[in-house]
Amino acid sequence: MTRVPSEDAKWIRDTCGQEVLDRLLDQGWDDLRLHRPLWSAPGDSYTGAVLFALLVSPPPRQIVVKVMAAGAPSAEVEAHERALAAEPDFARRHLVGLPHPAGERLSDGRSVMYQNVAAGSLRDVVPAKSLEYGELSRVAEEVVTGLFSDWNRAALAQAVPQETTLTAFLGRELDDVWRAGGSLLAFAGELGVLPALSPWLFSDGLPLPNPYHLVEGGWPGDPVVPVLRGLGHGDLHLDNILVPRREKEIRPEEYRLIDLCTFSADTNLGRDVATLLLSSLVPYVDYELPPDQRRALLRYVVDPDVAHRAHIVPVAVQAVQAVRETARRQMSDWGDPFDVQLLLSLVAGALRFTTYTGITRAGRTFFARLAAHAAGEVLARTWQGAAVQPPAVFPHDSFRLAGFRQPVPATVFVPDELPQRVRWRTETGLRDDRAVVGFGPGHTVVVVDGEGGVRRWTVHGEPLNGTGGRTPRIRLGHQALVASLTPSVVVASPRELHIVHFVEDDGVLRPPPVPLRDGDHFLVTSGGDVFATHDRRQLTVRRFEDGAPIEALACPPGLAASALSTDGSVIAMARSREVFIHRRGRESLRTSMAKPVANSLPRMRSALLRAVLPSPGLQLAVAPSGSHVGAVTFEEAVVWRTEDGREVYRRALTNREAVDALGATGMRLVCTEAGTLFWLHRGRLSVPTADGGTQVQQSGTGSDVAISRDGKLMALLSREGRLEVWDL
Template sequence: MLHIPNEDARFIRETCGPEIIDVLEEQAAEHAWTDLYLHRPEWTAQGRSYTDAVLLAVEVAPPAQQIILKIVPAGAAGREPAAAAAAAEAVETFTDLHLVKQPFDPVPLPDGRTLMFQKVAGDSLRSTTTVGGLDGQHRARVVEHLIRGLLSCWNAEVLKLAVPEPVKVSAFLREELNGVWQGDGSLQAWGRSLGVLDPAPPWLYSDGMRLPNPYLMVKGGPALPDPELRVLRGLGHGDLHLDNILVPQMEGTVQAEAYRLIDLCTFSARADLGGDAATVLLSALIPFVEHELPPDQRHALLRFIVAPHATHGAYIVPRAKTLVQAVTVTAQREMSHWRDSWDAQFLLSLMARALMFTTYTGIGVAGRGWLVRLAAHAGGELLARTARRQGGQAWPPPLEPGRDSFTTTQFSAVGVAGSRGSAGFVPDQEPQRRRWETDSGVRDERAVLGFGPDHTVVLVDGQGRVRRWSVGGDSLPGAEGRPARIRVGHQALVSSLTHSLVTAWPKELEILRFPQDAGVFRSDPVHFDGGENFLVTSGGDVFATHDRKSLTVRSFEDGSVVERVPCPASLAASAVSLDASVIALARSQEVFIHRRGRPTLQRSMANSMLYFRTGLLRKFSSLVGPGCQLAVSPSGSHVGCVTFEEVLVWSTEDGREVYRRKLTDREAREALGGEGMRLLCTETGTLFCLKRGRLSCPTIDGGIQLRQSGRYVDVATSRDGRLMAMLGSEGRLEVWDL
């Protein structure tokens, strides 16, 4: 007769169900136990439970021994006893050191659950903890030993006889994600909530990079490459997060090499050999990414994982960097005989496991958004490597503006309790995080914004008064203006290389310089010869003016002439790149793109006012030559144009048209009139348009307006495209991360 203390028996019935007592009595008769009692002090397994299993630590006698009772729920988890037994039989030496054995056969329960008996990992409950409960330094040591053991010990014999299996990327991903992808699973539901699945755009933009849509890579199809890789399979845990790894401590010292693996219900003898390493890495990084990271840190960590470079290290939290290296560098050493193919397989494993992790609701929206980014970065790096290896097209493919780049601009994901919050995976083309704001004290419709060198923000009002700040908000020396007003709006330009700016007065230019050890130095005025001159309100390394006959590129040093380009008749708009290597000049229905050292491109566009397109006024449309807006990206890679009728973007590399759409009637009506209009172009060819105080993205159907508070007077982007400054009509100056 088995003796169980009344208090212990009551706890077991309440926790596990009354039938467990009957089963334990049957086991006692079989194994000659006379006593069973809960381990005191009461023990509770540390870490999170992913399977809803119930764990109880008990002591039985005779002979006196500690064992773990584990009641495994029905369903997929119910295969754990058989899977654990198979894992234990695979490699005896690894099992003795690193797996938890089953001293007695499992017992199926009437309700479909299973009662398992396990030995205590590390021989002691009190001195054993999960790796997730360790600090960063000890955690990295255990992870390094673990990765080495998985590849060089557990799979040593497997690798001696392994033959790589050819598999398409999409087929591999679907197999790995089977349960959460098939049948409209939770992975697909999350993808739809992000707005990147059904329909699935092939390309997403992140941190200035063009990346493949990872959901579309799982789905397969002609929109993205689907290369064939050779992958190695072997013994794998299948769910090796940090709370499924136990490690003993001796006299307060972590015994890193004595780790034990638990919860082997997902064990497979044909597992993706990179899957366990990827799971360990992601579970170790979740604490660092479950809250939104600053863009530079986020980007550096993502790239350090998929394509590490020494320059990334300065932006990464040291503990996170150490954990990444504990997995990736250790695995590369152990797989040195298979290095290049291993790197490709590990990227594929990262994609699968990152997408799998997005189905874990406990991670949170920000963390899940980071995981989608990681899957996209891993997919992009994988396609880049296979494209180079297979001699395919140049990689990465050319950046394309327009619909794809904005497919995810507005997306957000459903968070806790139905609230909506940023999922963290959006293109750089939308302001994401306000870095700093202040009351500039300037309430002037003619005020102009610009970014100077060394992360400075410069504001010039309509009388030429200059105010300057660091991006962090510190005030810098400025300058007083003049009684007269500068000639028209946006007639000032800030240098991106030196602490200088130029303002345009009715008959002259004035260049102001701000030395580090002084206030302001005003150069001699630059007088215009002949007729009326205008400042071209783009550039940065140099500036330009035009008199409708020629465009003159000038130095910020003294306004001296660097280059002259003839203007077409009836000039309507002009724009230059930072260094003026690309100059765009437009008249009503033609754009001329001058490329330094290469032939000039000539492109046509539709441009007529809404009321002249139909009805009685249509016959007069050819007599009316409306203007347009032009913008050149900082490096000169793209030229954008917005007319009264359409939006166009051209690539200056080969002159191809990369985006074109007709304006809606609403947009066409809004284009009539309005001062202070500004068009900006990013390196991806995405356009920003400031019109009537509202900032919009013309390179999307309907010209969607960005979120903003109040009315803007001017906007500017930094030289590297990472920051945007906005000046509100009430004087509020804001700087945002893009």
């Protein structure tokens, strides 16, 4: 009779049902117990399966039990067994073995599967998704090399390409999500790009074929391409690759592939490569990218050009290179035809990724765009007939309806978009009223203290490497800025800028200081992809890599405030009673042309006093994408929409608000994509775009506030050292 602790039997019964417990007790083990502490499977499960680990004997061993829901892939055991038998040497090194019995069907339609533990450890094996950037690239290179050199070595030695049309290829790859109006067509309907509407789309300045139209078979001529098939996982995303750690160091060559329910010996050999590449991109596209960066990344994936790299986050470049270059090297003998096969696989894979609800709407829209770009590249390389001409004029970007929270429709203004809940909070141990907070890449949170020291966390609160300060003479006020696309910060001292880059393995790079000559310079404390300085005569937009100038604008006389969008495409500069909005590639706006901004000191608003007193300053903010510009003066709060310069909100401040606006320290204004303003003044955070200036619940006295580049999170840092991250 099998011995099992009563609390373990209860957990299995409560979690999985009595029948699962009965099946386990029937396996003939003398002793059975849950692995304690309870093990939870790393990564994400997309099928609703329940996984847990057991310690059983004899013989003593640890196994993983997977209970799959009714309707989930029921042939996983059979597929796994075929994968183990297909190439035994590869299976021994890179797949997970199955004990006996391998699996069983339950009376309610569910099934139970038993697996050996990957690499013999539940503690020291992690999914590739959790790896650092350099580690992930090494693993990706090993996996792609293994797919061709090991797993498919025999298959490729005997392979004969199969000819197929583009439509047949895509139909076979997407059959389960396409037929009968499946989830793929549902998202196409949300985007407004259903195949019945048009064979052409317009995205990122280019006319492109509608990939949905291509799947449906509506493209004239339907080119024929050669396709290589062989052994394939079928769903090789980062959660399905496990990597061991030994002595805290990853062992890429010992990776294991799991969840083999989609394994086939007749898989398109571009599918696993494409899925791995797309999965690696998700962290960098799960928010709305600035248009120039988005276009550069899309083009770099489908038609790499070294010129694209300057506009792309370096870690995203690294992710693409690790997969694409390794695949190209492995398939060099079949180079050009395999390039086309991989592009077609990217079309299919990107469309499939638009159906994954675990990816944000912004991310799924990026993959829809990527499918169109890849389809265009396929047709450019395979089309033999007369050129099919796109329409001469497109009225708008075909994906204009998609995105996360912007652009805001012209008729919509949300004046009181308050924080929803605290995501996490921590005590930084930093009591410094000059410290600033910002969001780095991947929603990391960064605090820079008054001496230039940097502390960093993930958005979930895990600490990252930081550095001590080297600039004891930082200017007063907010004179540090956090980069949004690279792990970097810039700190301003009186005569130079200090840039710090954080790299792998807790390293820190410090380029030479950037001298600020010819007068007194100030750091514009907004931006993120780029940053800016001004000397009251000229505002200079700069690169985070080395502080080199990108663009320069003349400042209006009597400059009182300045701010810019995350990517620098919208720059606002203000005098006391008027705001100038520079829009890259479009005509600049001047708000005083419609209605001047009211601004005078409290209790000093007579015409005589205004004539003799200096003009008061104001607070200025630009939304991360540049959709809105907001200002708070000593008299009122105003918000303009940058698309056309239209004023969308104006409210006179209360007497209390006007008095609180006095003073220059501890003041900060930020603007959301919906146009809501958050105003930090005298340590209190309020929403001046709500009547009466609604106060935001906070802990302690605020010293700085920031909004993430996608507009989803807000960070509030207190003078007492408390850091809070809120969902917006």
